[in-house]
Amino acid sequence: MTANILPNYIDGAWRAAVALETLPVTNPATGEVLAHVPLSTAADVGLAASAAQAAFDGWRRTPATARIQFLFKLKRLLEDNMAELARTITLENGKTLEESRGELARAVENVEVACGIPMLMQGDYSEDIARGIDEYMIRQPVGVCATIAPFNFPGMIAFWYLPYALACGNTFILKPAERCPMTMQRVFELLHQLELPKGVVNLVNGGPVAVDAILDHPLVRAVTFVGSTAVARHVYARAAANGKRVQAQGGAKNPVVVLPDADLEMTTRIVADAAFGNAGQRCLAASLAITVGGVHSQFVEAIADAATNRVVGYGMDAGVEMGPVITAQSKTRIQGLMRLGTAEGARLLVDGSTAAVKGFANGSFMRPSVMDGLSPDGEIARAEIFGPVLGLIHVESVDAALEFINSGKYGNMACLFTASGASARKFRVEAQTGNIGINIGVAAPMAFFPFSGWKDSFFGDMHGQGKHAVEFFTQTKVVVERWPQEWTRKF
Numbered sequence: 001m002t003a004n005i006l007p008n009y010i011d012g013a014w015r016a017a018v019a020l021e022t023l024p025v026t027n028p029a030t031g032e033v034l035a036h037v038p039l040s041t042a043a044d045v046g047l048a049a050s051a052a053q054a055a056f057d058g059w060r061r062t063p064a065t066a067r068i069q070f071l072f073k074l075k076r077l078l079e080d081n082m083a084e085l086a087r088t089i090t091l092e093n094g095k096t097l098e099e100s101r102g103e104l105a106r107a108v109e110n111v112e113v114a115c116g117i118p119m120l121m122q123g124d125y126s127e128d129i130a131r132g133i134d135e136y137m138i139r140q141p142v143g144v145c146a147t148i149a150p151f152n153f154p155g156m157i158a159f160w161y162l163p164y165a166l167a168c169g170n171t172f173i174l175k176p177a178e179r180c181p182m183t184m185q186r187v188f189e190l191l192h193q194l195e196l197p198k199g200v201v202n203l204v205n206g207g208p209v210a211v212d213a214i215l216d217h218p219l220v221r222a223v224t225f226v227g228s229t230a231v232a233r234h235v236y237a238r239a240a241a242n243g244k245r246v247q248a249q250g251g252a253k254n255p256v257v258v259l260p261d262a263d264l265e266m267t268t269r270i271v272a273d274a275a276f277g278n279a280g281q282r283c284l285a286a287s288l289a290i291t292v293g294g295v296h297s298q299f300v301e302a303i304a305d306a307a308t309n310r311v312v313g314y315g316m317d318a319g320v321e322m323g324p325v326i327t328a329q330s331k332t333r334i335q336g337l338m339r340l341g342t343a344e345g346a347r348l349l350v351d352g353s354t355a356a357v358k359g360f361a362n363g364s365f366m367r368p369s370v371m372d373g374l375s376p377d378g379e380i381a382r383a384e385i386f387g388p389v390l391g392l393i394h395v396e397s398v399d400a401a402l403e404f405i406n407s408g409k410y411g412n413m414a415c416l417f418t419a420s421g422a423s424a425r426k427f428r429v430e431a432q433t434g435n436i437g438i439n440i441g442v443a444a445p446m447a448f449f450p451f452s453g454w455k456d457s458f459f460g461d462m463h464g465q466g467k468h469a470v471e472f473f474t475q476t477k478v479v480v481e482r483w484p485q486e487w488t489r490k491f
């Protein structure tokens with residue numbers, strides 16, 4: 001074995017996992033093995049949970065104003081190390097450096113929002129709910145909280161939760177994706193520099209075994225998950241059955257609707273970015289464009305051009321607009337879904353399924369693909385592809401587009417391109433998805449808004465980021481107090 005085995009971070013120190021089994025972490029552009037990730041077991045999770053529990057009482061009693069001082073320092077450390085963190089994301093995930101910097105900017109933004117906790121977690125007070133009786137509500141932390149993350153945003157998704165969990169006074173365990181664990185390894189080196197009390201933050205590397213151990217561990221009080229719908233459903237059910245607070249964000253099939261009055265040049269540029277950016281591996285990737293009325297032929301031509309001209313290559317290299325997909329298996333899966341699409345009657349307008357990049361024979365590269373005329377009743381019009389493939393469907397009205405969108409099982413995002421305020425308003429009111437874009441292709445909420453998936457894209461009540469995260473990471477306590485006037489002492 002040439003590359004190192006990544007350690008876990010538990011109780012303020014790096015330690016080798018108890019688990020002996022490992023997986024290679026590979027650079028998807030070169031095939032090079034970067035490290036080996038341990039597949040931690042219940043024993044590793046147990047160590048992290050015990051450390052986090054032991055740290056909880058001291059941390060929750062640390063004033064919020066003192067807790068956020070660590071976050072101010074973390075913001076500075078993240079910014080100072082931005083270039084290196086971005087390189088790590090690109091190395092293990094394949095996305096371009098610009099995309100890596102973009103996700104880190106959102107990570108920092110979440111730290112900034114969580115610095116407002118002294119105000120965000122304030123309670124409510126009502127005087128004289130009855131004569132001489134007052135009632136108030138305070139927010140207290142929940143306890144040990146855990147986050148389970150996917151591979152596609154190795155630097156950002158942990159930050160939808162980590163800063164809020166800590167700021168609210170919880171202790172925390174992170175289980176990053178086993179395919180991209182190195183970014184969080186580096187982030188935890190930065191967290192170590194903060195000199196937080198031992199056990200406040202913990203990192204457990206691994207896969208499904210570690211996840212199930214988190215879901216079953218009695219000391220873990222709350223779990224957040226981001227990943228595919230099948231696993232989200234499993235996490236939600238198992239954590240809830242064990243009496244935990246849980247939210248689980250799942251997969252998606254995000255439609256963009258193009259109306260005849262849309263600005264075609266701008267729309268094409270934005271839709272191409274939304275479909276092929278991050279190699280289509282975003283939970284907010286536009287994977288279906290629905291054209292309405294006469295715009296179809298013009299849009300088809302323009303988007304086919306944009307797909308053909310996109311620069312594919314190594315994410316580290318200047319000028320590259322799209323990197324590889326995450327693994328060779330992922331490429332094979334995407335190719336299979338494309339074959340299914342053509343079998344269902346779609347026309348492969350641009351076929352990027354077998355692309356190779358010169359000098360990167362071992363990379364899992366694809367080029368953007370466009371499939372026209374997807375069968376609305378077929379599987380491909382409904383299934384998440386999670387690769388650089390845009391399907392096209394044509395309908396005659398906004399109502400028909402909305403009917404199609406609302407009959408789907410996912411509800412992560414829907415976008416509309418138009419110059420009509422009335423069409424935009426109708427779309428915003430009627431589309432059954434939790435994130436809406438109007439002349440926007442990736443409607444990713446800023447850190448002070450919730451990341452609002454609906455339907456099979458989300459299981460739970462409170463979402464990640466902003467005030468939802470504060471609600472999720474606190475439990476309310478209501479106090480009713482009587483202090484009779486006649487007890488007033490005379491001094």
Ligand code: NAD
Pocket residue numbers: 148149150151152153175176177178206207208209211212226227228229231232234249250251252282283384386412451453457
């Ligand atoms: P994934 O579901 O395969 O893995 C996510 C996490 O779950 C990983 O940490 C993994 O170790 C763990 N896991 C995998 N299989 C498991 C099992 N059987 N039991 C228990 N744990 C298991 O997802 P992925 O491939 O890493 O990420 C891509 C998916 O994530 C896509 O479906 C994408 O849409 C979704 N995603 C959703 C959002 C959102 O906000 N809704 C954001 C990003 C990604």
